[in-house]
Amino acid sequence: MTGRTDASIAIGGVPPARIAAFRAREAEAYRRARPRSHQKMAGGAEGFLAGVPMHWMRDWPMPFPFVVDTAKGATLTDIDGNSLTDFCLGDTGAMFGHSPAPVAKAIRRQARRGLTTMLPGEDALEVGRLLAERFGLPLWQVATTATDANRFALRVARAVTGRDTILVFNGCYHGTVDETMVRLKDGRPINRPGLAGEFRDLTARTRIVEFNDIPALEAALADGDIACVIAEPVMTNSCMVLPEPGFHAALRTATRRHGTLLLIDETHTISTGPGGYTRAHGLEPDLFVLGKPVAGGVPASVWGMSTEVAERWNTYCDAKEPFYSGMGTTLSANPLQFAAMRATLEEVMTEAAYRHMERLAARLEKGLCAAIARHGLPWHVARVGARVEFICAPDPLKNGSEAEAAHAPELEAAIHLGLVNRGCLIAPFHNMMLVSPATRKSQVDRLAAAFDAIAEELSR
Incomplete structure (x- = not known):
């Protein structure tokens, strides 16, 4: 399994210097697209410990959290007018879409x-x-x-x-x-x-x-x-x-x-x-x-x-x-x-809703697997129903020790940030993506295409 022991060893098959350069470019693009969120959040929100209402809001891999204006269906819009297809969905809390x-x-x-x-x-x-x-x-x-x-x-x-x-x-x-x-x-x-x-x-x-x-x-x-x-x-x-x-x-x-x-x-x-x-x-x-x-x-x-x-x-x-x-x-x-x-x-939580979720999650799984194979990356994809994860290690995992060894924080953070800049939000703590009843086929294809573009850039 691909691991990381020092700065010269590839992380998930990608050289560390390439990951760092990609993330730096994406961070600058993120800042340019969110001047209002930057003004309100770069120094932290007043009155809150660590500048956020809940400390783990600092764990997002962006330079600073963006401020949400609206969340509807499977779409988030921030106060700068950027719309993102939401595959995080409140880390499952909004699995059936925002405000059904x-x-x-x-x-x-x-x-x-x-x-x-x-x-x-x-x-x-x-x-x-x-x-x-x-x-x-x-x-x-x-x-x-x-x-x-x-x-x-x-x-x-x-x-x-x-x-x-x-x-x-x-x-x-x-x-x-x-x-x-x-x-x-x-x-x-x-x-x-x-x-x-x-x-x-x-x-x-x-x-x-x-x-x-x-x-x-x-x-x-x-x-x-x-x-x-x-x-x-x-x-x-x-x-x-x-x-x-x-x-x-x-x-x-x-x-x-x-x-x-x-x-x-x-x-x-x-x-x-x-x-x-x-x-x-x-x-x-x-x-x-x-x-x-x-x-x-x-x-x-x-x-x-x-x-x-x-x-x-x-x-x-x-x-x-x-x-x-x-x-x-x-x-x-x-x-x-x-x-x-x-x-x-x-x-x-209907049978019809789950059929829609299952169908699109399978489509997402297929798209991610195709991108991984196309660019020769030692990664794989796991899915349980509407929940899909890409894992920056080559083989299906057997236990928690293997899962810990497969975790690649620097690489995952870079991918997450790249996806945000391409209009897709996934869970911040791991590589989880959810398909909701409100998610559309075009949104799944957008995520698969964004993932493919990032994989291409990281694997050149």
């Missing part, structure tokens, strides 16, 4: 009827039925972010099993759940580097194995002390790692054999289809989490459980002392969330 009409209508309707009440309304009653019907698990709760939902679901898992250890896959991403912020380094579990303000050894109650490594999984579960395995069905938010044939069946068999619950986090892999990767591939989780796009862009998440887990939870609650459970936030399960979720589930 049914969701916007539901928000307007609910705004006249109250935004938060701590009591259910008609939409809430309907959403419970829709979630069970859509995702297969019978019983649900609502939170505000996938991080919250994962945290609460893990708390339930620990409560009903009487075990305090969880298992994650190296390189995983489950939001900012503390105990998942671990990794393997030289085969040894450590806290993830760069973790701010963490004073605990998170590996004390978290076991880590590599994705797709069934023997390591079996060995880790053998002690019978793991409450829950938390897993994305496809590893994302890094260089994408697909499950090898038989992996999910082995994961489910092993967890059941050792009395360990299985939590499937579909926050990114909902790109697979209307019921996520779980429904498309017949997975059978005990716990299920979905955040980001479930309310069409309104902050919301859901977490569901099987009948067996719910019965065990009820037994646990009957025996425990009353008062705080450590789960739930005041603004979760508010009427605005339910209005937006109902509209999304009924009118936006």
Whole structure:
């Protein structure tokens, strides 16, 4: 696999000097095209730590973040009048397009009827039925972010099993759940580097194995002390790692054999289809989490459980002392969330929408692969439904360690910036591209052509 050990070695098959020169040219073009954003953002926005409302807005590979004027469908327009086809889509939060009409209508309707009440309304009653019907698990709760939902679901898992250890896959991403912020380094579990303000050894109650490594999984579960395995069905938010044939069946068999619950986090892999990767591939989780796009862009998440887990939870609650459970936030399960979720589930996350997304994502995958082959670059493309990633390494990846080694920050940043200057926005933290129901064929072709032009320039 192409790596990087010093400044003279090619990064992803491209000489470092060529990457640096390309990025410098693209940065200057970016600045010239955005005088108003430069004036407002080059020195940071007043009143915000690090000059941005959320610190990771500084992680975009542009010289400074541009200021958005409007976001509609699959298009962003900045305050300088530049329009970009948006394939980032809020890193999945707007996977179904910006402000889908049914969701916007539901928000307007609910705004006249109250935004938060701590009591259910008609939409809430309907959403419970829709979630069970859509995702297969019978019983649900609502939170505000996938991080919250994962945290609460893990708390339930620990409560009903009487075990305090969880298992994650190296390189995983489950939001900012503390105990998942671990990794393997030289085969040894450590806290993830760069973790701010963490004073605990998170590996004390978290076991880590590599994705797709069934023997390591079996060995880790053998002690019978793991409450829950938390897993994305496809590893994302890094260089994408697909499950090898038989992996999910082995994961489910092993967890059941050792009395360990299985939590499937579909926050990114909902790109697979209307019921996520779980429904498309017949997975059978005990716990299920979905955040980001479930309310069409309104902050919301859901977490569901099987009948067996719910019965065990009820037994646990009957025996425990009353008062705080450590789960739930005041603004979760508010009427605005339910209005937006109902509209999304009924009118936006449709079979027809996913057919459109799948078709165009396959077209994008084909276009990217053709460009890579045409220019002889040691890269490949991975896709799960409407989610596509190019990876600056030659072979499909097997696990988190390989994904980390394949990450090429300097090269990826240059490509991202080049795509912005050619009217296409992709996710800033990795090479993720999403196709939405609002995305058009011409926009996919524009991205493929821009990628081809950049690949040609980098590979000369």
